[in-house]
Amino acid sequence: MLTRFLNQHIPTSAGAIVMAAGILLLGAMQKVVSHYHYFAVLSTFLVLLLLTILYLALIRDLVRGVMWQHHLCNPIQSFGAGTWIAGTSVTILVMMSGDTSLKPIALALFSFNIIWMIGFLLLIIRNYIYLCNAKETAMRKKVHGILLLACVAVQSVLAAGHSLYGNSFVNTFGTWLWWLGCSLYVLGLIFVLNRYFRSDNRDLSLNWMNTNCIIHGAMSISGLVGETTGVVPPSVLFWVWIWVIAAFILVEGIEIVRSVQRIKKLGWKDGLWVYDTSQWARNFTFGMLLAFFMHYHVQGKLILINDFQNMILLAGPYIVIMLFILEVLVALTGRSAASKIPETLSM
Numbered sequence: 015m016l017t018r019f020l021n022q023h024i025p026t027s028a029g030a031i032v033m034a035a036g037i038l039l040l041g042a043m044q045k046v047v048s049h050y051h052y053f054a055v056l057s058t059f060l061v062l063l064l065l066t067i068l069y070l071a072l073i074r075d076l077v078r079g080v081m082w083q084h085h086l087c088n089p090i091q092s093f094g095a096g097t098w099i100a101g102t103s104v105t106i107l108v109m110m111s112g113d114t115s116l117k118p119i120a121l122a123l124f125s126f127n128i129i130w131m132i133g134f135l136l137l138i139i140r141n142y143i144y145l146c147n148a149k150e151t152a153m154r155k156k157v158h159g160i161l162l163l164a165c166v167a168v169q170s171v172l173a174a175g176h177s178l179y180g181n182s183f184v185n186t187f188g189t190w191l192w193w194l195g196c197s198l199y200v201l202g203l204i205f206v207l208n209r210y211f212r213s214d215n216r217d218l219s220l221n222w223m224n225t226n227c228i229i230h231g232a233m234s235i236s237g238l239v240g241e242t243t244g245v246v247p248p249s250v251l252f253w254v255w256i257w258v259i260a261a262f263i264l265v266e267g268i269e270i271v272r273s274v275q276r277i278k279k280l281g282w283k284d285g286l287w288v289y290d291t292s293q294w295a296r297n298f299t300f301g302m303l304l305a306f307f308m309h310y311h312v313q314g315k316l317i318l319i320n321d322f323q324n325m326i327l328l329a330g331p332y333i334v335i336m337l338f339i340l341e342v343l344v345a346l347t348g349r350s351a352a353s354k355i356p357e358t359l360s361m
Contacts, residue, residue, distance in 0.1 A: 024071045026085040027160065027225075029097025030294035032064045036104030037301035038338050040111060041308060045331035054112035062119075065105045068098070089141040090156055095134055096163030102127045103170030110177040117178070124174055131171055138164050138198070145205065157209050159225035159295075161202030165232040168195035169239045176243045188245040192236070199232050218272035219279055224292040227269070230261035231299025238306040255310060259322065262303060289348040297338050304330040 039057045047053045075081045086092045102123050109116045145154055172191040175183040206226070215221045237254040240246040276285035307326045312319060 023084065024068075024075075025094065025291040026091050027094030027097045027163075027291055027295070028068055028071070029094075029099075029101035030291060030298060032061060032068060032101030033097060033104050034294040034297035034301065034338065034341070035064055036061050036101070036108045037298055037305060038334060039108055040104070041301050041305035042331040042334040045308070045327075046335065054108075058108050058112035058116070061105050061108045065101060068101060072098070086137060089144040089153065090158075090160060092137055092141060093160045093163050095137065096167035099127055099131050099134060099167040100163070100170040102130075103167075103174035106174040107177050120178060124178055127171060127174065131167060134164075134167060142201070154205065155209055155213070157205045158223035159202075159206060159228040160223075160292075161205055162199055162225075162228040162232040164202060165195045165199035166228065166235055168198060169232075169235045172243065172245075173235075173239045176239075184243045184245060188243050192240055192243075192245045195232075195239075196236055199236065203229065217275065218268065219275040219285075222268060222272045224290065225295050227265055227296045227299045229265050230258050231295070231302050233258050233261065234299065234302040234306045238302065238309055241306070241310045251310060252312065255306075255312060256319075258303065258306065259319065284349070287344060287348045289344045289350055293341055293344070297334070297341055300330075300337055301334045304334055 039054065039061065043053065043057070072081070072085075075084055085095060106120045106123055106127075109120045144150060145157065168191055172184075172188060172195070175187065175191075206229070210221075213221060233254055237251055237258060240251050240254065273286060279285065304326065307323055307330065312323065
């Protein structure tokens with residue numbers, strides 16, 4: 015099975031699978047599993063296995079000389095390489111929470127992650143220079159939430175660094191890393207909003223991408239990291255929290271409309287039971303929303319907002335677990351999106 019997988023072309027954003035599995039263990043499972051410590055040790059090795067498979071597939075592409083062509087050449091698709099960084103960071107977080115004896119491995123992974131993040135930031139600069147080129151209007155019309163993975167990658171490195179080195183890392187790099195991530199978020203969001211505000215295509219079944227859920231997911235991880243590291247004041251976190259709620263309601267509302275359009279056009283099976291790697295982004299963003307709410311609590315007279323947060327904390331773990339199981343089933347039994355509906359769901 016592993017040999018067959020390694021002989022297949024993997025999408026650039028395949029790291030989203032590791033991200034989704036990791037945040038499931040760090041968030042929802044801690045709320046549901048009673049003896050989490052024993053479960054955490056086993057699940058740590060599962061996430062490590064997923065990351066190892068990802069690395070083996072990428073090494074294979076590097077050896078074959080197709081790394082640039084398959085993953086880094088396209089100025090939009092190459093943002094998906096941020097999932098390699100975030101997937102590694104999430105794995106480090108899972109390792110440190112599950113089995114601290116694996117810290118030497120986690121330190122090695124973190125060192126590699128820092129090197130790759132520097133390269134990724136250079137890649138991002140190239141991408142935005144290309145997208146800002148006046149001649150690339152057609153390319154700008156294709157951007158989507160994948161651009162926001164730049165923010166996710168940076169914030170994940172801050173979280174991993176904090177778990178390994180504590181306040182010494184945060185005091186040195188924390189503030190500027192957090193604001194760098196938020197700056198990349200704003201920049202990416204401007205491009206995404208520009209695409210949709212200027213688009214004449216109102217058919218969400220074709221024009222709306224799975225990765226747009228990162229609009230709220232990227233700020234969820236920013237809020238979570240800001241809260242757990244203490245690099246930003248509570249007043250800033252409050253507005254991040256408000257934005258996350260507003261973006262979540264808006265984006266997932268659009269997603270519901272999109273699902274209805276797809277069902278009407280393609281039927282239930284071809285409309286919803288279709289697998290694409292980008293769908294793991296939704297599992298990650300839902301899990302990250304839950305994790306943010308688990309760590310950040312608003313106190314005051316905002317009764318409706320407090321009720322919304324309590325509802326998320328109560329039902330969220332079960333929703334995240336159900337979505338993960340559902341995605342596994344779709345991956346095992348569903349038709350690939352690329353086989354019939356090109357670019358509909360592609361990252």
